[in-house]
Amino acid sequence: MSAIAQMVPDARGRYGRFGGRYVPETLVAPLEDLERAYAAARADSSFQAELDSLLHHFAGRPTPLQFAERLTAHLGGPRIYIKREDLLHTGAHKINNALGQGLLVTRMGKKRIIAETGAGQHGVATATVAAKLGLTCTVYMGTEDMERQRLNVFRMRLLGAEVVGVDSGSRTLKDAINEAMRDWVTNVESSHYLLGSVLGAHPYPQIVRDFQKVIGEEARKQIMRAEGRLPDRLIACVGGGSNAIGLFHAFLPDASVKMIGVEAGGRGTTLGEHAARLAASSGFTGAQPGVLQGTYTYVLQTSDGQIATTHSVSAGLDYPGVGPEHAWLADEGRAEYCAVSDSEAVEAARTLARLEGIIPALESAHALAELIRRASRMKKDELVILNLSGRGDKDMDIFSRYV
Ligand SMILES: *Cc1c(COP(=O)(O)O)cnc(C)c1O
Numbered sequence: 055m056s057a058i059a060q061m062v063p064d065a066r067g068r069y070g071r072f073g074g075r076y077v078p079e080t081l082v083a084p085l086e087d088l089e090r091a092y093a094a095a096r097a098d099s100s101f102q103a104e105l106d107s108l109l110h111h112f113a114g115r116p117t118p119l120q121f122a123e124r125l126t127a128h129l130g131g132p133r134i135y136i137k138r139e140d141l142l143h144t145g146a147h148k149i150n151n152a153l154g155q156g157l158l159v160t161r162m163g164k165k166r167i168i169a170e171t172g173a174g175q176h177g178v179a180t181a182t183v184a185a186k187l188g189l190t191c192t193v194y195m196g197t198e199d200m201e202r203q204r205l206n207v208f209r210m211r212l213l214g215a216e217v218v219g220v221d222s223g224s225r226t227l228k229d230a231i232n233e234a235m236r237d238w239v240t241n242v243e244s245s246h247y248l249l250g251s252v253l254g255a256h257p258y259p260q261i262v263r264d265f266q267k268v269i270g271e272e273a274r275k276q277i278m279r280a281e282g283r284l285p286d287r288l289i290a291c292v293g294g295g296s297n298a299i300g301l302f303h304a305f306l307p308d309a310s311v312k313m314i315g316v317e318a319g320g321r322g323t324t325l326g327e328h329a330a331r332l333a334a335s336s337g338f339t340g341a342q343p344g345v346l347q348g349t350y351t352y353v354l355q356t357s358d359g360q361i362a363t364t365h366s367v368s369a370g371l372d373y374p375g376v377g378p379e380h381a382w383l384a385d386e387g388r389a390e391y392c393a394v395s396d397s398e399a400v401e402a403a404r405t406l407a408r409l410e411g412i413i414p415a416l417e418s419a420h421a422l423a424e425l426i427r428r429a430s431r432m433k434k435d436e437l438v439i440l441n442l443s444g445r446g447d448k449d450m451d452i453f454s455r456y457v
Pocket residue numbers: 146147148175250251252291292293294295296297298370371415417418443444445
């Protein structure tokens with residue numbers, strides 16, 4: 055396993071049977087260009103040095119690994135450390151990837167970024183990086199989502215991005231993705247498509263993972279400094295899967311480190327009520343291997359292969375597909391995946407707010423809810439790292455409806 059972990063993806067962008075590149079002919083050359091440009095950047099120490107400097111001075115890395123003293127005492131179980139990605143500029147881990155790809159764009163000599171966004175968090179991170187690096191930025195967003203996330207639309211425009219409303223289909227994320235793809239095909243000479251999670255055709259899942267793996271690299275050093283040993287368990291929420299793989303990656307060769315990915319259990323286990331693609335063993339139905347947006351992975355779909363609707367209280371977890379590397383880790387049994395409900399996540403957020411003075415994003419609160427659920431079954435000297443992927447400021451409307 056440890057040897058395999060260092061090798062994925064293979065040359066064709068495969069993680070075991072998952073991943074790959076399922077795209078129309080017009081996208082093959084642009085993806086190959088991107089793959090070459092990324093390989094060159096990765097081998098260039100000045101690229102990494104420039105990125106490290108931006109991550110430090112602009113985004114606020116390294117983020118603390120904080121011992122959660124009152125939460126640990128309250129649960130009476132394992133010793134809990136929180137990786138504070140919520141403290142980053144723009145409020146979540148998404149800026150790590152946006153900065154990495156932004157810098158890659160400048161290296162490729164392109165001047166324009168295209169992105170798509172659902173709740174607007176990835177759009178804001180992308181618009182922020184475009185402003186910082188002097189790139190123009192077009193963000194596609196369903197008009198239904200624009201209505202629901204007006205503040206983020208305003209933020210993107212204030213940052214100088216053009217936000218294009220998409221009025222077709224369900225007027226949400228999947229329609230925005232189609233429009234963004236169309237733009238990219240048309241303008242590929244001048245423009246880069248900045249994908250926000252470990253999704254899409256090769257090389258995107260690898261690029262995004264590499265730009266997020268700093269989370270686990272830091273956490274590994276920090277826990278060794280604090281406790282003198284590796285953690286027993288890592289826990290993170292999984293939407294597309296970028297914050298989770300970001301934490302997990304540096305620990306994959308360490309067989310003693312268990313990994314838990316937490317998906318959105320929504321309102322129930324029937325198809326349409328959740329976004330649990332890998333937690334089938336907990337009774338969530340509808341996930342089958344299939345192709346979605348260029349990659350082969352577990353996809354929530356009906357019995358005749360139509361992409362299913364999903365539900366989650368947290369927009370960042372509300373997606374029918376999952377990163378192919380997670381599909382592979384699940385099949386290998388190297389990581390375990392489960393799901394928690396909307397109400398459990400909201401309750402967990404309240405607990406963290408009151409005990410630690412941190413209001414987490416609803417996405418991150420899913421990971422915490424699973425940890426709370428298991429804590430009584432865990433040993434007192436067990437060490438756990440919880441990835442706090444983002445802060446909860448964006449979720450105040452939802453909290454106020456529940457609380
Ligand atoms: C977008 C988002 C997620 C989900 O994305 P991943 O790619 O699964 O990490 C999780 N947490 C926060 C705070 C987000 O903004």
